[in-house]
Amino acid sequence: MSDTLRPEDEVVRICQELIRIDTSNYGDGSGPGEAAAAEYVVAQLREVGLEPQTYEAEPGRVTVAVRIPGADRDRGALCVHGHLDVVPANAADWSVDPFGGVERDGCVWGRGAVDMKDMDAMMLACVRDIGRRGIVPPRDLVVVFFADEEAGGVQGSHFMVDNHPEVFEGVTEAISEVGGYSVTVTDRHGDEKRTYLLQTAEKGIAWLRLTANGRAGHGSVPNDENAIVRLAEAISRIAEHKWPREYIPSVRTLLDGLSELTGTGWSDEDLEELLQHLGGAQGFVRGTLQDTSNVTMLDGGYKHNVIPQQASANVDCRFLPGHEEDLIATIRELAGEHVEVSVLHRDIALSAPFEGALVDRMVEALRTEDPDAEVLPYCLSGGTDNKALSLLGITGYGFAPLRLPADLDFAPMFHGIDERVPTDSLRFGARVLGRLLETC
Numbered sequence: 001m002s003d004t005l006r007p008e009d010e011v012v013r014i015c016q017e018l019i020r021i022d023t024s025n026y027g028d029g030s031g032p033g034e035a036a037a038a039e040y041v042v043a044q045l046r047e048v049g050l051e052p053q054t055y056e057a058e059p060g061r062v063t064v065a066v067r068i069p070g071a072d073r074d075r076g077a078l079c080v081h082g083h084l085d086v087v088p089a090n091a092a093d094w095s096v097d098p099f100g101g102v103e104r105d106g107c108v109w110g111r112g113a114v115d116m117k118d119m120d121a122m123m124l125a126c127v128r129d130i131g132r133r134g135i136v137p138p139r140d141l142v143v144v145f146f147a148d149e150e151a152g153g154v155q156g157s158h159f160m161v162d163n164h165p166e167v168f169e170g171v172t173e174a175i176s177e178v179g180g181y182s183v184t185v186t187d188r189h190g191d192e193k194r195t196y197l198l199q200t201a202e203k204g205i206a207w208l209r210l211t212a213n214g215r216a217g218h219g220s221v222p223n224d225e226n227a228i229v230r231l232a233e234a235i236s237r238i239a240e241h242k243w244p245r246e247y248i249p250s251v252r253t254l255l256d257g258l259s260e261l262t263g264t265g266w267s268d269e270d271l272e273e274l275l276q277h278l279g280g281a282q283g284f285v286r287g288t289l290q291d292t293s294n295v296t297m298l299d300g301g302y303k304h305n306v307i308p309q310q311a312s313a314n315v316d317c318r319f320l321p322g323h324e325e326d327l328i329a330t331i332r333e334l335a336g337e338h339v340e341v342s343v344l345h346r347d348i349a350l351s352a353p354f355e356g357a358l359v360d361r362m363v364e365a366l367r368t369e370d371p372d373a374e375v376l377p378y379c380l381s382g383g384t385d386n387k388a389l390s391l392l393g394i395t396g397y398g399f400a401p402l403r404l405p406a407d408l409d410f411a412p413m414f415h416g417i418d419e420r421v422p423t424d425s426l427r428f429g430a431r432v433l434g435r436l437l438e439t440c
Contacts, residue, residue, distance in 0.1 A: 179398025199398025
């Protein structure tokens with residue numbers, strides 16, 4: 001194997017091959033699982049002399065991990081992690097086969113191209129380069145490809161933290177998805193400026209189920225205890241509730257930095273003009289201005305002429321740090337006396353400092369490839385496997401570096417249709433990530 005091969009030379013191929021392995025996670029235990037993708041990752045690592053380990057939470061739910069010893073074994077190790085599963089895709093909605101991994105119009109298309117087989121490919125390409133060239137990083141690297149992130153990590157990161165914490169022995173910091181990508185903003189001088197969003201915080205998760213109880217009966221008979229009506233009223237109250245805004249440090253720093261860059265002022269009451277500078281990424285930022293609650297699933301009734309005695313809905317709630325108990329209490333109050341609220345899954349909110357040696361190295365790695373880049377922190381409205389790692393005292397960041405074209409509406413493609421990532425962005429990310437791993 002040529003020792004001149006570099007991460008950017010094979011990252012596109014790896015991304016395509018990973019996308020072609022269907023790892024759809026339906027959240028109910030069905031689906032193909034991650035075993036085939038894990039087998040692929042293991043083969044790629046072994047080809048360059050590394051010896052990864054696999055961990056199977058349940059049949060087919062496989063996580064892969066490998067530790068690369070660093071020069072200073074006394075320093076805290078860095079965990080670089082991704083997840084192998086993806087959300088499902090309805091092929092009829094796509095203009096390409098979502099699991100074809102096709103290259104078209106300068107992009108790799110397919111489910112996972114954005115979330116997050118692009119970063120998985122960067123990780124694999126960089127770690128293969130380390131193995132191939134015999135590089136000794138400054139500190140230990142623990143590289144992990146998790147199962148089950150798209151269903152809360154129960155069979156992936158949480159399984160590993162609960163059952164195999166030894167994998168993360170000595171790890172103090174971690175990097176993963178949904179950060180490090182660029183948005184192009186117009187600065188105060190009218191010039192376009194690439195600004196990279198480094199994820200330093202993420203909201204907590206509360207997946208709730210509303211269950212309304214009532215009196216069953218014939219569809220032709222008036223019924224003032226209709227479970228579906230009670231559920232609908234509860235949903236309406238939740239949907240109409242205005243969650244109060246709160247600007248946590250990462251959000252305020254982002255808004256202040258964006259204001260300084262663009263010359264656009266903002267206030268607690270009005271930041272619409274400022275957010276417009278973020279393009280499609282503004283959705284993620286809007287989701288971090290307050291707690292949120294979105295109804296995502298409904299289940300009620302079983303025949304047209306039968307009033308059921310029970311109906312249910314699932315609500316996806318995301319809360320800012322310190323808001324968990326208040327959010328759940330508010331949902332219970334809004335649901336009302338005839339609707340029970342149960343917690344299906346909950347996970348913590350995170351916040352990390354936008355400073356320190358690792359942040360400095362991430363910024364330097366970006367600016368080496370893009371010298372005029374601005375870098376600002378932001379809070380993710382969703383969640384990552386960094387939540388599970390935080391239970392071991394590991395500080396996590398989102399850093400999947402991508403230099404993106406100004407006209408690509410990237411952020412809405414997370415879990416979206418026709419998901420795709422530019423090939424040039426993949427190569428850029430491989431160079432940046434490789435530099436970080438050699439200097440961290």
